[in-house]
Amino acid sequence: MMHKNGVGKNNLELVPTCQDCINNGATIFRHLSDEELRDLDQVKGCTIVKRGTVLYQEGNRINGFYCVGRGIVKIFKTGVEGKEMIIRFAQSGDIFGYRSIISGENACSSAMVIEEAVLCHIPADFLLKTVNTNQAFSREIMNLACRELGDANNFITDIAQKTVRERLAEIILYLHNEFGVDADEYLKISLTREEIANMIGTATESVIRLLSEFKTDQLISLNGRKIKILDYASLKRIGNVFS
Amino acid sequence: MMHKNGVGKNNLELVPTCQDCINNGATIFRHLSDEELRDLDQVKGCTIVKRGTVLYQEGNRINGFYCVGRGIVKIFKTGVEGKEMIIRFAQSGDIFGYRSIISGENACSSAMVIEEAVLCHIPADFLLKTVNTNQAFSREIMNLACRELGDANNFITDIAQKTVRERLAEIILYLHNEFGVDADEYLKISLTREEIANMIGTATESVIRLLSEFKTDQLISLNGRKIKILDYASLKRIGNVFS
DNA sequence: CGGGGGCTTGAGAATTTTCAAGGTCCGTGG
DNA sequence: CCACGGACCTTGAAAATTCTCAAGCCCCCG
Numbered sequence: 410m411m412h413k414n415g416v417g418k419n420n421l422e423l424v425p426t427c428q429d430c431i432n433n434g435a436t437i438f439r440h441l442s443d444e445e446l447r448d449l450d451q452v453k454g455c456t457i458v459k460r461g462t463v464l465y466q467e468g469n470r471i472n473g474f475y476c477v478g479r480g481i482v483k484i485f486k487t488g489v490e491g492k493e494m495i496i497r498f499a500q501s502g503d504i505f506g507y508r509s510i511i512s513g514e515n516a517c518s519s520a521m522v523i524e525e526a527v528l529c530h531i532p533a534d535f536l537l538k539t540v541n542t543n544q545a546f547s548r549e550i551m552n553l554a555c556r557e558l559g560d561a562n563n564f565i566t567d568i569a570q571k572t573v574r575e576r577l578a579e580i581i582l583y584l585h586n587e588f589g590v591d592a593d594e595y596l597k598i599s600l601t602r603e604e605i606a607n608m609i610g611t612a613t614e615s616v617i618r619l620l621s622e623f624k625t626d627q628l629i630s631l632n633g634r635k636i637k638i639l640d641y642a643s644l645k646r647i648g649n650v651f652s
Numbered sequence: 653m654m655h656k657n658g659v660g661k662n663n664l665e666l667v668p669t670c671q672d673c674i675n676n677g678a679t680i681f682r683h684l685s686d687e688e689l690r691d692l693d694q695v696k697g698c699t700i701v702k703r704g705t706v707l708y709q710e711g712n713r714i715n716g717f718y719c720v721g722r723g724i725v726k727i728f729k730t731g732v733e734g735k736e737m738i739i740r741f742a743q744s745g746d747i748f749g750y751r752s753i754i755s756g757e758n759a760c761s762s763a764m765v766i767e768e769a770v771l772c773h774i775p776a777d778f779l780l781k782t783v784n785t786n787q788a789f790s791r792e793i794m795n796l797a798c799r800e801l802g803d804a805n806n807f808i809t810d811i812a813q814k815t816v817r818e819r820l821a822e823i824i825l826y827l828h829n830e831f832g833v834d835a836d837e838y839l840k841i842s843l844t845r846e847e848i849a850n851m852i853g854t855a856t857e858s859v860i861r862l863l864s865e866f867k868t869d870q871l872i873s874l875n876g877r878k879i880k881i882l883d884y885a886s887l888k889r890i891g892n893v894f895s
Numbered sequence: 896c897g898g899g900g901g902c903t904t905g906a907g908a909a910t911t912t913t914c915a916a917g918g919t920c921c922g923t924g925g
Numbered sequence: 926c927c928a929c930g931g932a933c934c935t936t937g938a939a940a941a942t943t944c945t946c947a948a949g950c951c952c953c954c955g
Contacts, residue, residue: 488809489892494812509802518805555754557801561805565808594836
């Protein structure tokens with residue numbers, strides 16, 4: 410189970426076994442039996458995917474879901490006039506695309522790699538079968554959906570009630586919590602100004618102006634796309650973040 | 653199973669049996685066995701609840717969830733400055749409050765009756781137990797959470813990208829689809845201007861101004877809190893609703 | 896070294912909020 | 926029965942926020 414070389418349909422030099430991913434935090438699979446894990450290792454397809462690759466698009470039927478070994482994927486919807494709205498990110502240990510499979514609907518969002526990723530593609534059948542046969546796994550999926558639903562409700566409230574300035578401050582703190590910082594204390598995740606705008610539902614120019622205002626106020630420092638938080642307390646105050 | 657008179661802890665003259673509710677569209681319970689249904693009828697508590705009653709509040713632990721027999725309940729969050737954001741409504745056949753029980757979190761929203769309701773309160777234990785023992789029921793819950801998650805994603809995109817005017821047109825059409833109309837073709841659901849504002853994340857005055865603009869433009873007619881749609885096509889166009 | 900994508904800034908326009916004031920409606924208590 | 930109070934609705938005017946359009950810059954990649 411712990412060997413590292415992929416075979417068969419997997420075209421990576423280093424294919425993580427599912428056990429590796431569990432160790433990496435993909436807790437969703439932690440209650441699979443050894444047999445189910447072996448089965449999963451057989452049916453999954455694992456690939457390295459470059460930034461910019463679209464994995465699936467809103468409105469299409471999808472025949473499997475993804476588990477992230479490494480890298481970052483953005484999950485987004487396309488609104489009127491083609492403007493995109495980023496719903497969430499998936500990173501190491503996260504799964505995505507499972508929602509449409511469970512609910513039997515078409516994909517309600519699109520997925521694009523924004524940081525080179527190692528992704529496992531797992532057939533819908535495996536999910537549907539295992540959800541029916543493994544009670545603990547079923548509870549994990551249910552749990553995940555319910556937690557995401559709670560997050561979505563919070564997001565709805567924030568986006569509906571907070572100003573762009575508040576949302577930007579909040580999202581910077583969120584990116585910090587979610588992705589952490591590199592050796593120089595810059596946020597690890599690197600987003601274009603437009604992507605930031607698409608997370609908080611505003612215009613690119615507004616993000617630029619507010620970022621530079623935050624910089625002037627010594628709340629953050631900027632280096633190209635890299636953002637470093639200098640003053641957490643003030644950002645929290647501005648973003649009405651209590652935690 | 654089909655008798656109508658409640659006994660024991662239920663204090664209604666007419667307590668619906670769970671089978672009644674299933675016939676009413678509470679499909680979530682359709683895969684319970686006869687024994688489970690009898691059990692449910694035993695453990696549930698059923699009451700008539702007046703408009704304005706708060707059932708539970710955001711942040712608290714809850715020890716059960718609700719099933720709506722009749723009436724309407726609004727599910728909302730309280731944002732900064734105490735302004736409320738309506739996340740969704742629950743009506744006949746819907747359940748609510750299950751999310752926090754499944755995910756083991758505190759309630760992420762509050763619930764208040766806005767139209768006199770018949771509500772059954774079902775202990776958390778019943779949900780947790782049945783989800784573990786009845787595969788089909790478990791799938792129903794999972795399915796429900798996933799569909800709500802899809803709805804939430806759509807809502808996020810709309811609220812982030814559409815103007816207040818677009819959102820108002822859209823929400824009027826939504827209320828029509830969801831609650832239907834009475835004999836005079838007025839929307840059945842009756843909301844204050846403030847509640848409408850709290851659905852679309854805007855100020856009460858903005859709703860008032862836009863409603864009266866829609867009225868001037870002959871898109872709707874107004875009679876106190878009652879709204880009648882006169883021109884669906886134009887509302888759809890304004891709200892960028894394609895369906 | 897040319898082109899393209901992304902970033903920045905400015906200025907004016909549009910949308911939306913806020914504050915203030917007054918009106919209506921309805922249920923309750925005197 | 927009527928007056929009163931409170932909640933809700935309406936309108937106006939000014940202010941604040943945010944968007945849009947336009948232009949120019951930078952920087953990296955081919």
